[in-house]
Amino acid sequence: xxxxxxxxxxxxxxxxxxxxxxxxxYTMKKFSLTVKIVYALCLQCSLVTAQTLTKSYTTQHxxxxxNEFEDNWMxxxxxxxxxxxxxxxxxxxLQQQKEINQTRFKKNEVSHIKTQKKSLxxxxxxxxxxxxxxxxxxxxxxNTLAISNDGLMxxxxxxxYIIYDQNNDSILKRATLxxxxxxxxxxxxxxxxxxxxxxxxxxxxxxxxxxVGNNPINNHICVAFSTxxxxxxxxxxxxxxxxxxxxxxxxxxxxISLTKDELFxxxxxLQHNVSWxxxxxxxxxxxxxxxxxxxxxxxxxxxxxSELKDDSIYIRNIHPIRGAxxxxxxxxxxxxxxxxxxxxxxxxxxHIQNTHSSDSASLSLQRINxxxxxxxxxxxxxxxxxxxxxxxxxxxxxxxxxxxxxYVHHSMDTTTGNCGIYHGIIxxxxxxxxxxxxxxxxSVIDFGYPNIASTAINPNEHECVIGFDFTSPIDTNGLACxxxxxxxxYSSMQKLITGDRAIDRLNGNVDRWGDYTGIQRSYNxxxxxxxxxxYGKISMNGSWISRVSVSDTCREPLPxxxxxxxxxxxxxxxxxxxxxxxxxxxxxxxxTLLIQLWNLEGKxxxxxxxDFVNEGPNRxxxxxxxxxxxxxxxxxxxxxxxVQREKLVRH
Numbered sequence: 001x002x003x004x005x006x007x008x009x010x011x012x013x014x015x016x017x018x019x020x021x022x023x024x025x026y027t028m029k030k031f032s033l034t035v036k037i038v039y040a041l042c043l044q045c046s047l048v049t050a051q052t053l054t055k056s057y058t059t060q061h062x063x064x065x066x067n068e069f070e071d072n073w074m075x076x077x078x079x080x081x082x083x084x085x086x087x088x089x090x091x092x093x094l095q096q097q098k099e100i101n102q103t104r105f106k107k108n109e110v111s112h113i114k115t116q117k118k119s120l121x122x123x124x125x126x127x128x129x130x131x132x133x134x135x136x137x138x139x140x141x142x143n144t145l146a147i148s149n150d151g152l153m154x155x156x157x158x159x160x161y162i163i164y165d166q167n168n169d170s171i172l173k174r175a176t177l178x179x180x181x182x183x184x185x186x187x188x189x190x191x192x193x194x195x196x197x198x199x200x201x202x203x204x205x206x207x208x209x210x211x212v213g214n215n216p217i218n219n220h221i222c223v224a225f226s227t228x229x230x231x232x233x234x235x236x237x238x239x240x241x242x243x244x245x246x247x248x249x250x251x252x253x254x255x256i257s258l259t260k261d262e263l264f265x266x267x268x269x270l271q272h273n274v275s276w277x278x279x280x281x282x283x284x285x286x287x288x289x290x291x292x293x294x295x296x297x298x299x300x301x302x303x304x305x306s307e308l309k310d311d312s313i314y315i316r317n318i319h320p321i322r323g324a325x326x327x328x329x330x331x332x333x334x335x336x337x338x339x340x341x342x343x344x345x346x347x348x349x350x351h352i353q354n355t356h357s358s359d360s361a362s363l364s365l366q367r368i369n370x371x372x373x374x375x376x377x378x379x380x381x382x383x384x385x386x387x388x389x390x391x392x393x394x395x396x397x398x399x400x401x402x403x404x405x406x407y408v409h410h411s412m413d414t415t416t417g418n419c420g421i422y423h424g425i426i427x428x429x430x431x432x433x434x435x436x437x438x439x440x441x442x443s444v445i446d447f448g449y450p451n452i453a454s455t456a457i458n459p460n461e462h463e464c465v466i467g468f469d470f471t472s473p474i475d476t477n478g479l480a481c482x483x484x485x486x487x488x489x490y491s492s493m494q495k496l497i498t499g500d501r502a503i504d505r506l507n508g509n510v511d512r513w514g515d516y517t518g519i520q521r522s523y524n525x526x527x528x529x530x531x532x533x534x535y536g537k538i539s540m541n542g543s544w545i546s547r548v549s550v551s552d553t554c555r556e557p558l559p560x561x562x563x564x565x566x567x568x569x570x571x572x573x574x575x576x577x578x579x580x581x582x583x584x585x586x587x588x589x590x591x592t593l594l595i596q597l598w599n600l601e602g603k604x605x606x607x608x609x610x611d612f613v614n615e616g617p618n619r620x621x622x623x624x625x626x627x628x629x630x631x632x633x634x635x636x637x638x639x640x641x642x643v644q645r646e647k648l649v650r651h
Contacts, residue, residue, distance in 0.1 A: 051363050054304040055356075060220075060239035063296055066179040067232060094340070094392065097376050101342055107381070107417035124465070124483050124494045125549045130164070132532055132543035133157040134174070138193070139505050140512035141534040143543060146199040146206055149524040154206055154231050155532055156195040157543050161208075163231050164545075172232060177210055180224050180237050187239070190218050194515075196256045201523040202327055204229040205294055209256050209265060215272045216243040219250035221265060221286075223300070225293035236296040240286065244304055245269070249281050253515075257320030259328045261355050263288040266318045266334065282306060282314040285334065285363075287356050303356045305363055315348050315365075317394035321407070324399040324454035324464075325526070330354055333429070335407055337374070339394035345370040349405075349426070349433060372437045374422045377410030379510060380446035380471040384502040388471050388513035390419050390448050396516055397451035403460045403631045403649060405429050408450040413441035421450045421468060425488075427631075427649055428576050434651065436629060440482060440490065445472045447480075449514035453521045453529050455483075455550055460600050460631045462486050465548060467519045467531040470495070477503060479517070479533035479544050486601065487628060496546040499536035522547075527554035572634065576649035583620040583634060585644060590615045594637040605632065624650050 132143070138158035147153040151166035156177075163173040177192035195210040206226040213219040219242030227234045242251035251267040258264070265286040271279035287303035308315045321333045334350035347368040354361045379387035390410050398407035404427050411422035420441030426433050441447065450468040454461075463486050471477040476499040483491040503511050518532035528549045535542045570585035587593075595609040608622055624632075627650040636644040 051305055051365070052307040053361070053363070054245075054306065055301075056304055057299045057301045058238055058240055059299050060184070061296070061298055061300065062183045062237045063227075063234050064180060064183060064237050065234050066173070066175055069175075069179040069182045071176045071178050097340065097342055098378050101376055101412055102378055102417060105375075105412060105414045105417040107378070124481065124491060125551065126494070126496060127528065127547040127549055129496060129544060129546040130169075132545045133160055133162055135537070135540040135542065136160050136176075139541070140515045141541060141543060142194060142515055143518045143532040143534060144195050144197045144516070145518035145520060145530060145532045145545065146197040147520055147522065147530050148199055148204065148206070148229055149201065149522075150204075150229060152229070152231060153530070153545075154197050154208065155518065155543075155545055156197055156208075156210075157534075158195070159192050161195065161197075177222070180208065180235060181212060181222060183237075184239060187212050187218065187220065192222070194252070194254055196254055197518075198256055198258055199520065199523075200258055200290070200327075202260055203290075203294060206231050207256070207258070207263060207290070207293070208235075209254055211242070211251065211254060212239070213242065214250055214252070216248045216250050219243060221251060221254060221267065223263070223265070223288070223293065225290070225296075227294070227296065236293055238293065238300045240265075240300075240302075242267075244284055244286075245306060247281065248272070251284070253317070255319050257322045257332060258290065259323075259330065259332055261290065261330065261357075262332070263290045263293070264320045264332050264334075264352075266320055268316060280314070280316060283308060283316050283318045283336075285318060285320075285350075285352070287332075287352060287361065289356050301356060303361055305352070308350065308363075308365060310348065310365075310367060315350075317392075318348075318350065319395040319398060319407075321398035321400045321405055324401040324406070325456055325459070325521075326523075328400065330358075333400055333405060335395045335398055335405070337393065337395060337409065339376075339392040339409070341376065341393075343373045343375045345373045347424070347426075347435065349429065366433075368426070368433050368435060370424075370435050370437065372435075374409070374437075375412035375414060377419045378412050378417065378446070380419055380448050380477075380513065381473040382471055382477065382502040382504075383473055383475065384504065385509075386502060386504055387510045388446075388448065388477075388503060389510050390446075390513070391515065393422070396449060397519070399452055399454050399464065400429075401454070401456070401460050403427065403647065404462070406452060406454075406462070406464060408452050408466055410448070410450070411439055413439050416441055416443050418442065418444070419446040419448060421447050421466060423450075423452075423466065423484075425462070427651070432576075434576075438488075438490075440466070442493065444474060445470050445493075449517045449533070451517045451519040451531075453519045455521060455526055455529060456486075457526055458600060458602075462488055462630070463550070465519070465529040465531075465550075467517055467529075467533065469513060469517060469533045469535075471503075471513070476501060476536055478535040479531060479546065481529075481531060481546075481548060483548075483550055486630075488630075494548070496531065496533075496548070497535050497542075497544040499542070500538050501536045503534075503536040503541060505541060525549075525554070527551065570636075570644055570646060572646045572648055576651040577624060578651045579623055579625045580621060581624050581648060583622075583646070584617065585620070585636065586617045587613060587615055591638055595620060596635050596637070598633045598635065600631055600633065608634075624648070 145155040221240040249269040269281040285305040336348040338344040377390040413420035522528040
């Protein structure tokens, strides 16, 4: 006990000393105040992690107009060897991993379509498509897009973008990312890459994020906020230091998401000129006050989250999850997995609560053990014998609603040996999360770089569109999508563009393909989804943009009754449940009550009870094993008026 008291006293002393020291640094007007927080998480698995929160800001700010800079030459230099994330050592390691799996699970050589567990006879209407960005000799393509409710789109590939007006079917501008950095003189001739664009439906603005430079000296994250809903107007541009921790590393592979108040950026810190496997340091999360960016403040404040670990192992490739139908409020979720493992059943869920400006932001992390494993993705095959790199099985897209998170990433389909799409749905993510999954695949065609967008009208409707690139050893390649309805039934694969030839821009047996595709729902027309990806053209790589629609989702929203179920004076348990479920409620007087169960589309499933109940506490018990997996609404009515309602989940 004496030893413990000494230890506790020592810890408290150091904690107090650190606070005093940091306050001193802050008063001396240094750039950061660091607060270290240790969480003990007793969630699905016992997991102890440490996270570091750094409150900081950048003063690197310019207000620019993209029309003031013309880059007519659009010069890019591409080394014609396979560009490998992290170098030869990483490439060799990953190839060895893929070869191990391919000896375990042989690819099919006969063309036939794999029969899915379920089949949906719903056609995705292809409204139209257009040639996107001109190829600029950069690989991979890195397709991204964002479109406003007024039909203005910014679509990008590696180092360039276009501004497109849907209403007039016209390209308003073609430019390079240099147009957003030309006033930062020291960065003008430094490479720009990894663009990620997003539209803010609440503020009717655009945000562009991309990387500048790839070494600790010149590496920055460029964050550009539009000053209006017209991307041809001015932009407020900020530079975040890539070597964010001052550890002589640089930031790679950003991913972004928005809440009602903030912009979130994730990235990987790498050591310069060292392989990914040996040089990966850790992944970071930037939590940024987006209002400051829209207003063009001289400083852009943010929280920087680091030291995200599973025990002593840093978690890598953290992907932010976007709101399915609308932006989330004061909560941002992230996913990561063991994307380099031959096979794994591990998923990581990260949750940041409260805003940067609240000074009470907190982060929690938990490990989820999956029932179904995922596998390291094999490369895609082409008819010319050259493969297309799938990198690994990191999370590439995700959306969240009130009761679930959906996400997608690569996985080998062990029944075919081909690269498929792992589609997971996390239920009950705030309490005791569990995951249902399905691998989408074809017996011959390889799927690559999936992304996901919701087509739902009402809360917790599952329907979505999954977009992806594809390639085949008996055909060419292109962009495609699959629709899933609210019963979690999948449509057939819909090809949006088919390439003219194989993709062959680099020397060697493997070419670059991704590294990601773009997708966004039309917020004012939820039945419509925009997608962007790549395909092989006669003399170069191509970029294609399509809009698809599902007529069933072009409908009126459900009555408010089912939008926000409320609960008063009752308890539903266990929830989620597989079979029996209990509902405890209390009445102030004896009365005749009507108790019913509804789906989230407002359709009556069944009447559970319609009779007299006594005053005081009551318990309703019923079996939900006959229900499909998903969420439902339980209502209690008295005299034709709903007096209580509760959401329940069938596990």
